[in-house]
Amino acid sequence: MSVLLLGGSPSVSSSSARLLQHVGDKLALHGHRCNTLQVRDLPAQALLHANFDDPAIVRATALLLDADAIVVATPVYKAAYTGILKAFLDLLPQDGLDGKLVLPLATGGSQSHMLVLDYALRPVLASLAARFILPGIYATSDQLRWNAATGLTLDAPIAARVARGVEQFSTELFALPQQRLQAQHTLHSLAV
Ligand SMILES: Cc1cc2nc3c(=O)[nH]c(=O)nc-3n(C[C@H](O)[C@H](O)[C@H](O)COP(=O)(O)O)c2cc1C
Structure with missing residues (x-):
């Protein structure tokens, strides 16, 4: 199944982007196809002027619409998710x-x-009609250690949460085609 890894940090050297990539690597091991979109790579002017027709925005939107599932990562900025993600x-x-x-x-x-x-990001995702939003995973910067040679090391409780989250996400993702068929069948039965 196809997964979009959506990163919402403006930073080049980003801990949330590393956590996102870590989760993406684990999903790839489960057999899912992952694409990455960092919002910081989109044209700033198009984002700030809400230019829906900008070619890079059109491509990014298509990438998201084509994916079966999204992993979205953001740093906390002023007690919310980032402005560029919004x-x-x-x-x-x-x-x-x-x-x-x-x-x-x-x-x-x-x-x-x-x-x-739960209080800031989840309502926005729900308003965009997400089918199923899994429990989120939160880590503080000091629970994630980065070393260029060895990569990302997670504190044990975060590693356990990531393992559980990836497992559940992958299971739900493989069940998605069947659920879609059932939903279509129900709609069809209601229509006749
Ligand atoms: C502008 C700004 C605002 C921040 N506001 C908060 C905050 O309200 N609460 C918090 O816990 N951390 C806050 N932080 C810290 C970041 O959330 C934290 O360092 C995060 O891991 C950075 O992720 P990134 O490297 O992916 O950008 C803030 C950092 C910046 C730069």
């Missing part, structure tokens, strides 16, 4: 996540804002 989500069709599974990830400077996932 700028991109604002450019999606109203039902842009229709039928998709979503796994939200966030990193923050402290545990104080871990509810950002």
Whole structure:
């Protein structure tokens, strides 16, 4: 199944992007095809001016619409998700996540804002008609250690949460075609 890894950090050297890639690597081991979209790579002017027709925005939107599932990662900025992530989500069709599974990830400077996932990001994902939003995974920057030679090391509780989240996401993802068929069948039965 196809998964879009959507990164919402403006930083080049980003802990949330590393966590996102880590989750993507694990999903690839389960046999899923992952594409990555970092919102920071989209043209800033198009994002700020809500230019729906910009070719890079059109391509990014198509990438998202084509995916069966999304893993979205954001750092906490001022007790919420980032502005650039919102700028991109604002450019999606109203039902842009229709039928998709979503796994939200966030990193923050402290545990104080871990509810950002539930109180800020989840309502936006739900308003875009996501089919099933899995419990989010939150890590503080010091629970993620980066070394250019050895890569990303997660504290044990985060590693366990990531393992559980990936397992559940992958299971739900493989069940998606069957659920879609059942939904179509139900709609068809209601129509006749
Ligand atoms: C502008 C800005 C605002 C931030 N606001 C918060 C905040 O409100 N709460 C928090 O826990 N961390 C906050 N942080 C810390 C980041 O969330 C944290 O360092 C995160 O891991 C950075 O992720 P990134 O490397 O992917 O950008 C803020 C950082 C920046 C640069």
